[in-house]
Amino acid sequence: VLEGSASLISSSLQIAPGMPDEYRVMGLNYAQDPPSCIYGGTCTTPGANYIGVPSAVYAKRGHKSWYQGLRYSANNFCKPDPKAKQSYSTVAASVKAGITENSCSVDICPASDDVYGDLSLIDGKGEDHWGINSNGTCYPLWNVYTGAYLCDPDNTYWKCAQPRNATTTPKSNAMSQFNYQMDAISSNWPVHVGAYTDYVVYQVEWVTGKNGYVRWMLEGNPIFEVPAASIWDVPQNGNKTNPEKIMLEEPMYIIFNVALSSSWGATPPNPGKKCRGDGSDEETNKICDSFPLYLKIDYIRLYQDLADDLEADNYMHVGCDPKTHPTKKWIEAHIDEYQDDDNQHKDDAAEDWQVCEREMPVLVLVILGWSTVHNSNLQLFRFPWQQYLRRLVCFSSVAWSIIKENNAAAVLKKKGKSAVDLAMGSNLQDEARLEQVRYTTERGSYGNGHRQGHDIHHRPRDNYSQNFV
Structure with missing residues (x-):
């Protein structure tokens, strides 16, 4: 996830099942601290500000807490602040x-406020360390939001955001019962004013497998990274009550949108009414004058690494239903998890067929040269052969669409273009990068095409790994 508010961007991985309470940041004593104190690190409750702080308080647990070895690095496009140097x-x-x-403060904690974070050299070279703000510029912070507790609407568990009151509210039976903790492995990082005055390049590298990682970058510079080891090698107590997880490897898709979220503190003027109200409030008028807002995107590109030295559990591919992770089969086998009473599953192909059949009578009349559609004596569709003709035309239409798609894919493959290129703009530097990497256009292909046929490099199709994303 990459989302933001004003000068702040949040990068996160959402993973479940999440960690139990004894591995999370310690709770507040609400008798002495307001809930908002966690956002400024001003809570007086021991251990409630940052994970692992103070060290002695968390050491009493007998094990470490939260995700270990997360990596943070500076946004050096910001103006340096001498007081922030470390x-x-x-x-x-x-x-x-x-x-x-x-x-935490500058002299006692990493700049991220994550005392469990990695402090080694960035990429093992140079002089800059993960977690150290050596230039005093903008720096990503460990996000105090660590994930939501998710429940079905009928759930009465106390951790649910809105537990059902069993004495006043009857069950809706809208879906199967569930309740579980989500973990948000997240960092908030500031951006410079230039992000609003010019294009900047945001990048994400996602490599699956035990040695993989997810890295967020700004203009090629790392900002936040989650190594796979941080996910699968989690802290444990003597009874190993912390659920083990694997690196994210399920197929995903990209969404780009602009929205206002109350979760980020966005409250529009006069909600439910005209934005400016009666027009007498100068500040309200300025806010309303700033709308509509736009997210300007120059290009979106997906790059696929098809090198010959990828590890066996690196499932690099472009496509939503790869053979290693048959998404379509999984959804069909667990359809109740993807629909409720208000949002029922729809078969697009079946719906297209129904539309096709609905429109065919007029089309067939045109084909046969009929000039009067509303002729009350018209009996054409009482005979079976007309229905066969109607279905044949529908089938031909669908088949022709498939042929066109395949031809387009073949042309792209022949030209050696990237698997996915949604670019709206280009430059010589980007074109040079494109030439350095080989791409594929086959939707269902393995990313590791050079390893096809070698079973040791792919998990059995009926026993593929699962992860909650």
Whole structure:
């Protein structure tokens, strides 16, 4: 997920089943702290501000907490602030000795406020370390939002956002019962003003497998990274009560949109009424004058790595229903998880066929040269052969669409273009990058095309890995 508000962008992976409470940040004492204190690290409840802070408080658990080894790096396009500069030696020594304060500051915690984060050299080279703000520029912060607790509408469990009151509200039976914790492995990182005045390049690298990672970048510079080891190698108590997970590898799709969310504190003026109200409030008028807002996108590109040295569990591919993860079969076998009373599953092919059959009578009349459609004596469709003709025309229409799609794919493949190129603009640098990587246009192809036929590189189709995303 890549979402934002004003000068802040949030990058996150949403994973389930989430960690139990004893592995999460410690709860607030609401008698002494307001709920909003977590956003500024001002809570007085021990351990309620940041995970692992203070060290001694969390050490009492007997095991580490949350996800280990997350990686954070600076947005150096921001103006430097001398007060925000850090020294690796100072911060590393503080973390090693243990944090004694109940909150973080520049001299005692990594710039991310994540004391469990990676502090090694970025990509193992140079002088810059993950988690250290050596330039005093904008820096991503560990997100205090760690995931929602999800429930069905009839659930009465106390952790649900809106548990049903069993004494006043009858069951709706809208869907099967469920309740579970989601984990948001997330970071909030500031962007510079240039993000609003010019195009900037946002990038995501996603590599599956035990040695994989998800990395968010700005103009080629890493901002936040989740190594696969952080997901599958989670902290455990003696009874191993923390659910084990795998690196995200399920097929996904991309959504780009502009929206206002109350979760980010967006409250439009005069909700439900005219934006400006009676027009007397100057501040309200300025807000309303700023609409509509636009998200300008120059290009969107997906790159696929087809190198010969990919690891066996690197399921690189472009497409929503690969053979390694047959999404269509999974959905069909668990259809109740994808629909409810208000949102029923629809078969597009069947619906298209119904529309086709509905429109065919007029089309067939035209084909046969009939000039009067509304002739009350017309008996054409009482005979079986007319129905066969109608179906034949429908079938031919669908078949022709498939042929056109296949021809288009073949042309793309012949030209050696990228698997997916939604570019609306281009430049020589991007074209040079395109030439460096080989691409495929086959929808259902394995990304590791060079390994096809080698069963050891692919999981059995009837026993593929599952992950909740």
